[in-house]
Each structure stands twice: as structure tokens, then as C-alpha cells.
Amino acid sequence: MTTGEEQRKHAQAGSFGAAADAYERGRPPYPPEAVAWLVPEHATTVVDLGAGTGKLTRALCAPGRAVVAVEPSAGMREQFSQVLPNVPVMEGTGESIPLPDSSVDALVCAQAWHWVDPERAVPEVARVLRRGGRLSLVWNLRDVSVPWVAELDRILRDYAAAPTEDRQVEQVGTLFGLVERQDFHWCHPMTAEGVMAMVASRSYVITLDSASRNELMGRVRDLLDAERPTTMPYTTECYRAELGQL
Template sequence: MPDMTRAEGRDEFRQARSFGAAADAYERGRPSYPPEAVAWLVPQDARTVVDVGAGTGKLTRALRAPGREVVAVEPSIGMREQFSHVLPDMRVLDGTGESIPLPDASVDVLVCAQAWHWVNPDRAVPEAARVLRPGGRLGLVWNFRDVSVPWVAELDRILRDCAAAPTNARQVEHVGAPFGPVERQDFRWSHPVSAGEVVDMVASRSYVITLEPAAREELLSRVRTLLDAERPAEMPYVTECHRAELAAR
């Protein structure tokens, strides 16, 4: 998750700025995105797609297609370095949802994965509209662990016991004009994992990164104990997708 900032509280600001310190764990532990979700978010004929808040490129790599240019935008130096390590052939720029370093009307689709809740929508919505071509599309996507599975529900209980997850909403309702109605589609899928990758996924959460070292180690120890008992081979997810088209100028 990128550190796109919305300075509405010291804890949220600190969490939003924390991800670069755990870029390697983020790359190892965070899931990709199902092809069906990517196809729903991005039209097949899109030729220029920008991934804002790209992190280590989890969504970026899924956006690639023949004849399509994909540009990543990411504010964290640590995340950009990790991105360039795993995707050396792809372009990644320093920027945020509120300040995208691309020309006006230069993009067919702008996507934002695991990050829109960190932006200031009063600035990010007009900035997205600026870089999109008329009729272009804004896509917002989040992966959520499927807590209908008992061991995943227990994992979430451990996280709630030990760390304070951000309370900021996903802010989809704040997209509004000049975009049209926001559509939503959810996709259920499973991501193959090892126990170590689940630990890395937990360790890469902003509210875990910013814990005091002793509290973080206590949390991770409880997670390891759960995984030793459950021995999961996959993590079930629900991928929540939203899309809205920019009105023609």
C-alpha cells in the first residue's frame, strides 16, 4: 500500500507514511488481483493506463497487455525502489493521487489499488479528471480477506486485539462530478500462500509497521501460532471493485 497522505490525524498520517519501511514484506506478502477484476476495471481497448499508488506493482503487472502502456505513480522512495527491482522494464514516477506527474487528457484509465482511502478526494477527484481523456475511466479496487472462513476470522481477531487498523472510509461516495455513477462488482478468489507469506502480509500493514517493536513481535508471534495450527495453503479474498467514467467535455 502506498503512502498517499490525508493528514487528518497524527496516527493516520503516520500510518500512511509508513509503507516504504516494509516494502520487501509488502512484495512478499501482499496478493495480486484476479484477472476477472482487472478485466472489469479496465476496458480491453484501453491503450494508456496509470496505476496511482502502485506500491511494489502488485496491480501494475496485472494491467500489462499487448499494445498497452502502463505507467506507475508511487510517492514512497522505498516502494519505488522495490517496484524497480521486481519490474525493471516498467516506468514508475514519483507522485500522489493529488499530484500526478502526467499531462492533461493523456490517460484512458486511472486505477488506484489499496490506496484511495489515503487520498484527499477534494483534490484527487479533479486530478484524476485532469489526466483522463473524455470518457476515460477511474477504477478503485481493494483486496479484503474473506472472514467468512474461520481461521481468517481468527486472524482478524488477533489483529484487532493487537493493533488499531485505520478507521478511514474508502471514500468511494466522494468521487462525484465530473464522473458519472460509480458501479461496483465483487470477486471472490483465493491466493496461494505459505505461512511466511501470511506473516509478511500482516507485517506490511500500516498499523502493524507503526507498532512499538515489542507489540509488533507479540502480534506476529500470535499469528505464527495460529498458522502452525491451521497450516493454510491459500488465503481467501474478496476483491471489491468500483468504476466510474469521466463525462465528455
Template structure:
């Protein structure tokens, strides 16, 4: 990756605070089956790295369980605290987690591991996890096997050069054991306005020049006016690995 590409990745990674409200309205939650697969029932302390507005965090809460959110964007932390005022949220990144050594049972990273530097984030995750702790990585992807969703993705690629950044799951490695994977298909009910918010909250849309952003959003609204969807189909891709597993 060139220096210019590095700068653009950094700009996109730090852009979400400017669209925190749209992110909260338009981004989907995570299915309960995904959380159950990623987080053992007996886990008592879970840290959500790159928590955003708490889309995954709210599904992680359970009786007797402490959840701590880590989020680098001040705008996202502000939105998070409005939605989840009883959950601790701290300033940090996957490479620098402000928690003590061996202090958590599970570390999860939703829709964010592709932003980290795995050479730093893997040992940092291992540092804060207790022996035998679990790392969970999860992404929601729109299901492009549905025709209107495929057309939406084509519009995004045409107008916004949607990034194809690797998810970096293969870079987890030691001291973690083998990475397991499970995919889940489901649909999230959304109004047309909420789908527009979902598009507007993408980093590569937030960072467009105003004229280009308006052109993209006009094409998205035209597609939605023609198709009138009431839900967005998703594939949730889950990965998990155990610290110190052979």
C-alpha cells in the same frame, strides 16, 4: 478527525517503504477478472496510482498498452523497479500526479484510495484522464467468512487497532458519472511465511512499537501453526466510473 488522528494517518500512509520486501512477498495480486472489468480492452494508456511494488501494475500490462506507475514512497519505488524494470514509475500521489492533462485512458488505484483526500484527488484524476476515460478503484479484503481468517482479523484488532478508514468511493462524484461495483471471491496460495509477511506489511503493524509488534506476530504465528493454511481467501471489491458520464 482530530489533528492527532491526522498525524497518525499520515504516518501510516508513509510507512510502507519500511516493509517493501514483506509487502512484495505477502500481498496478493489481483484476479484477471477484476482487471478486465476495470480496464477496457481498447485502453492504450493506464496510470496506476499508489502502485506500491506493482501488484496491480503487472496485471495491467498488455500488448500495445503503456502503463505508468505513480508511487510516493521511495522504498516502494525501489522495490517496484526491481520487479518491473521495464515500467515507468514516478514520484507522486493521488492529489498530485506528474502527468499532462488528458493524457491517459484509465486511472486505477489499488488498495490506496482510502489514503487520498478526495476533494483534491477527484479533480486530479479528471485532469489527467481523457474525455470518456475511466476511474477504477479496487481493494483486496481477506474473506472473514472463513473461520481462521476471522480469528486472524480478531488478533489484528486486539493488538494493532486495525483502522476502519472509509474507502471514500461515495466521494467520487462529478465530473464522474455513477460508480458501478463488482465483488469477486477467490483464493491466493501462500506459505505460512508469506502470510506472516502479509501481516507484517500492514501499515498499522509497521508503525507499532517493537514489543507490541512482536506480541502480535507471535499470536499470528501460533494461529498459523495450529491451522496450517495453504491459501488465503479474498474478496476483491471493484468500483468504476466514467469521466463525463451522465
């Protein structure tokens, strides 16, 4: 990665706090069947790493389970606390998790593992997990096999440089056992305003200059006016691996 790419990625990673409200309004939840696959039934302590506004956290909460959120952005933590006032949210990153050694059963990272430095984050996750604990990674991806969604992505690419598609899953390394994968296909009910908020919450849109961002949003609005979608099709891409099970 060149210095310019590194600077762009750093700017994008730090941009979310400025659009926390749009993130909350526009980002989808996670399907229950995916969450059940990601988190072991026996897990009593679960960390949501890079929790954002708590989109995944809500699905992680269950009777008898303690959930702790870790989020680097102050703006996101503020929005999180408004939505989930009873769930603790701490400042931290994948490379510096503010929890004791061997203290959690599972750590889930949604839409965020591509932002971490795996050489530092993998041993840090292993540190806070109990032996046999699970690291789970998940992304909600728009289904571009649907024509209007493909057109939406084409418009975005005209203006914005999306972050790398490298999930860094293969860099989980020898501390963990076999990485398993499962995909879940589903549709999320969504209004045009919700789609607009989703677009506005993307890091590579937040960091555009205002003229380009306004032009982009205008083209997205024209597409939505023409298509009038009521749902957004998603593929939820899930990975899991267990610590110390080699």
C-alpha cells in the same frame, strides 16, 4: 477526524517504504477477471496510482498498452523497479499526478484510495484522464467468513488500529458518472511465511512499537502453526466510473 486520528493516518500512510520487501512477499495479486472489469479493452494508456511494489501493475501490462506507475514512497519505488524494470514509475500522489492533462485512458488505484484527500484527488484524476476515461478503485479484502481468517483479524484488532474502512467512493462526485461496483471471490495460494509477510506489511502493524509488534507476530505464528492454511480467501471489491458521461 480528530488531530490525533489525522496524525495516525499520516504516519500509517507514510510507513510502507520501511516494509517494501514484506509487502512484495506477502500481498496478493489481483484476479484477471477483476482487472478485465476495471480496465476498458480499448485503453492504451493506463496509470497505476499508488502502485506500491507493482502487484496490480503486473496485471495491467498487456500488448499494445502503455502502463505508468505513480507511487509516493521511495522505498516502494525502489522495490517496484527491481520487480518491473521496464515499467516507468514516478514519484507522485493522488493529489499531484506527474502527467499532462488529458493524457491517459484509465487510472486504477489499488489498496490506496482511502489514503487520498478526495476533494483534491478527484479533480486531479479528472485532469489527467481523457474525456470518457475511467477511474477504477480496487481493494483485496480477506474473507473473514472463514474461521481462521476471522481469528487472524481478531488478533490484529487486539494490537493495531486499522485505517478507516471508508473507501471514499461516494466522494468521486459529479465529475464522474455512475459508480459501478462488482465483487470477485477467490483464493490465493499462500504459505505461512507469506501470511506472516502480509501481516508485517500492514501499515498499522509497521507503526506499532517493537515489543507489541513482536508479540503480535508471535500470536499470528501460533495460529498458523495450528491451522496450517495453504490459501488465503479474498474478496476483491471493485468500483469504476467514467469521466464526463453525465
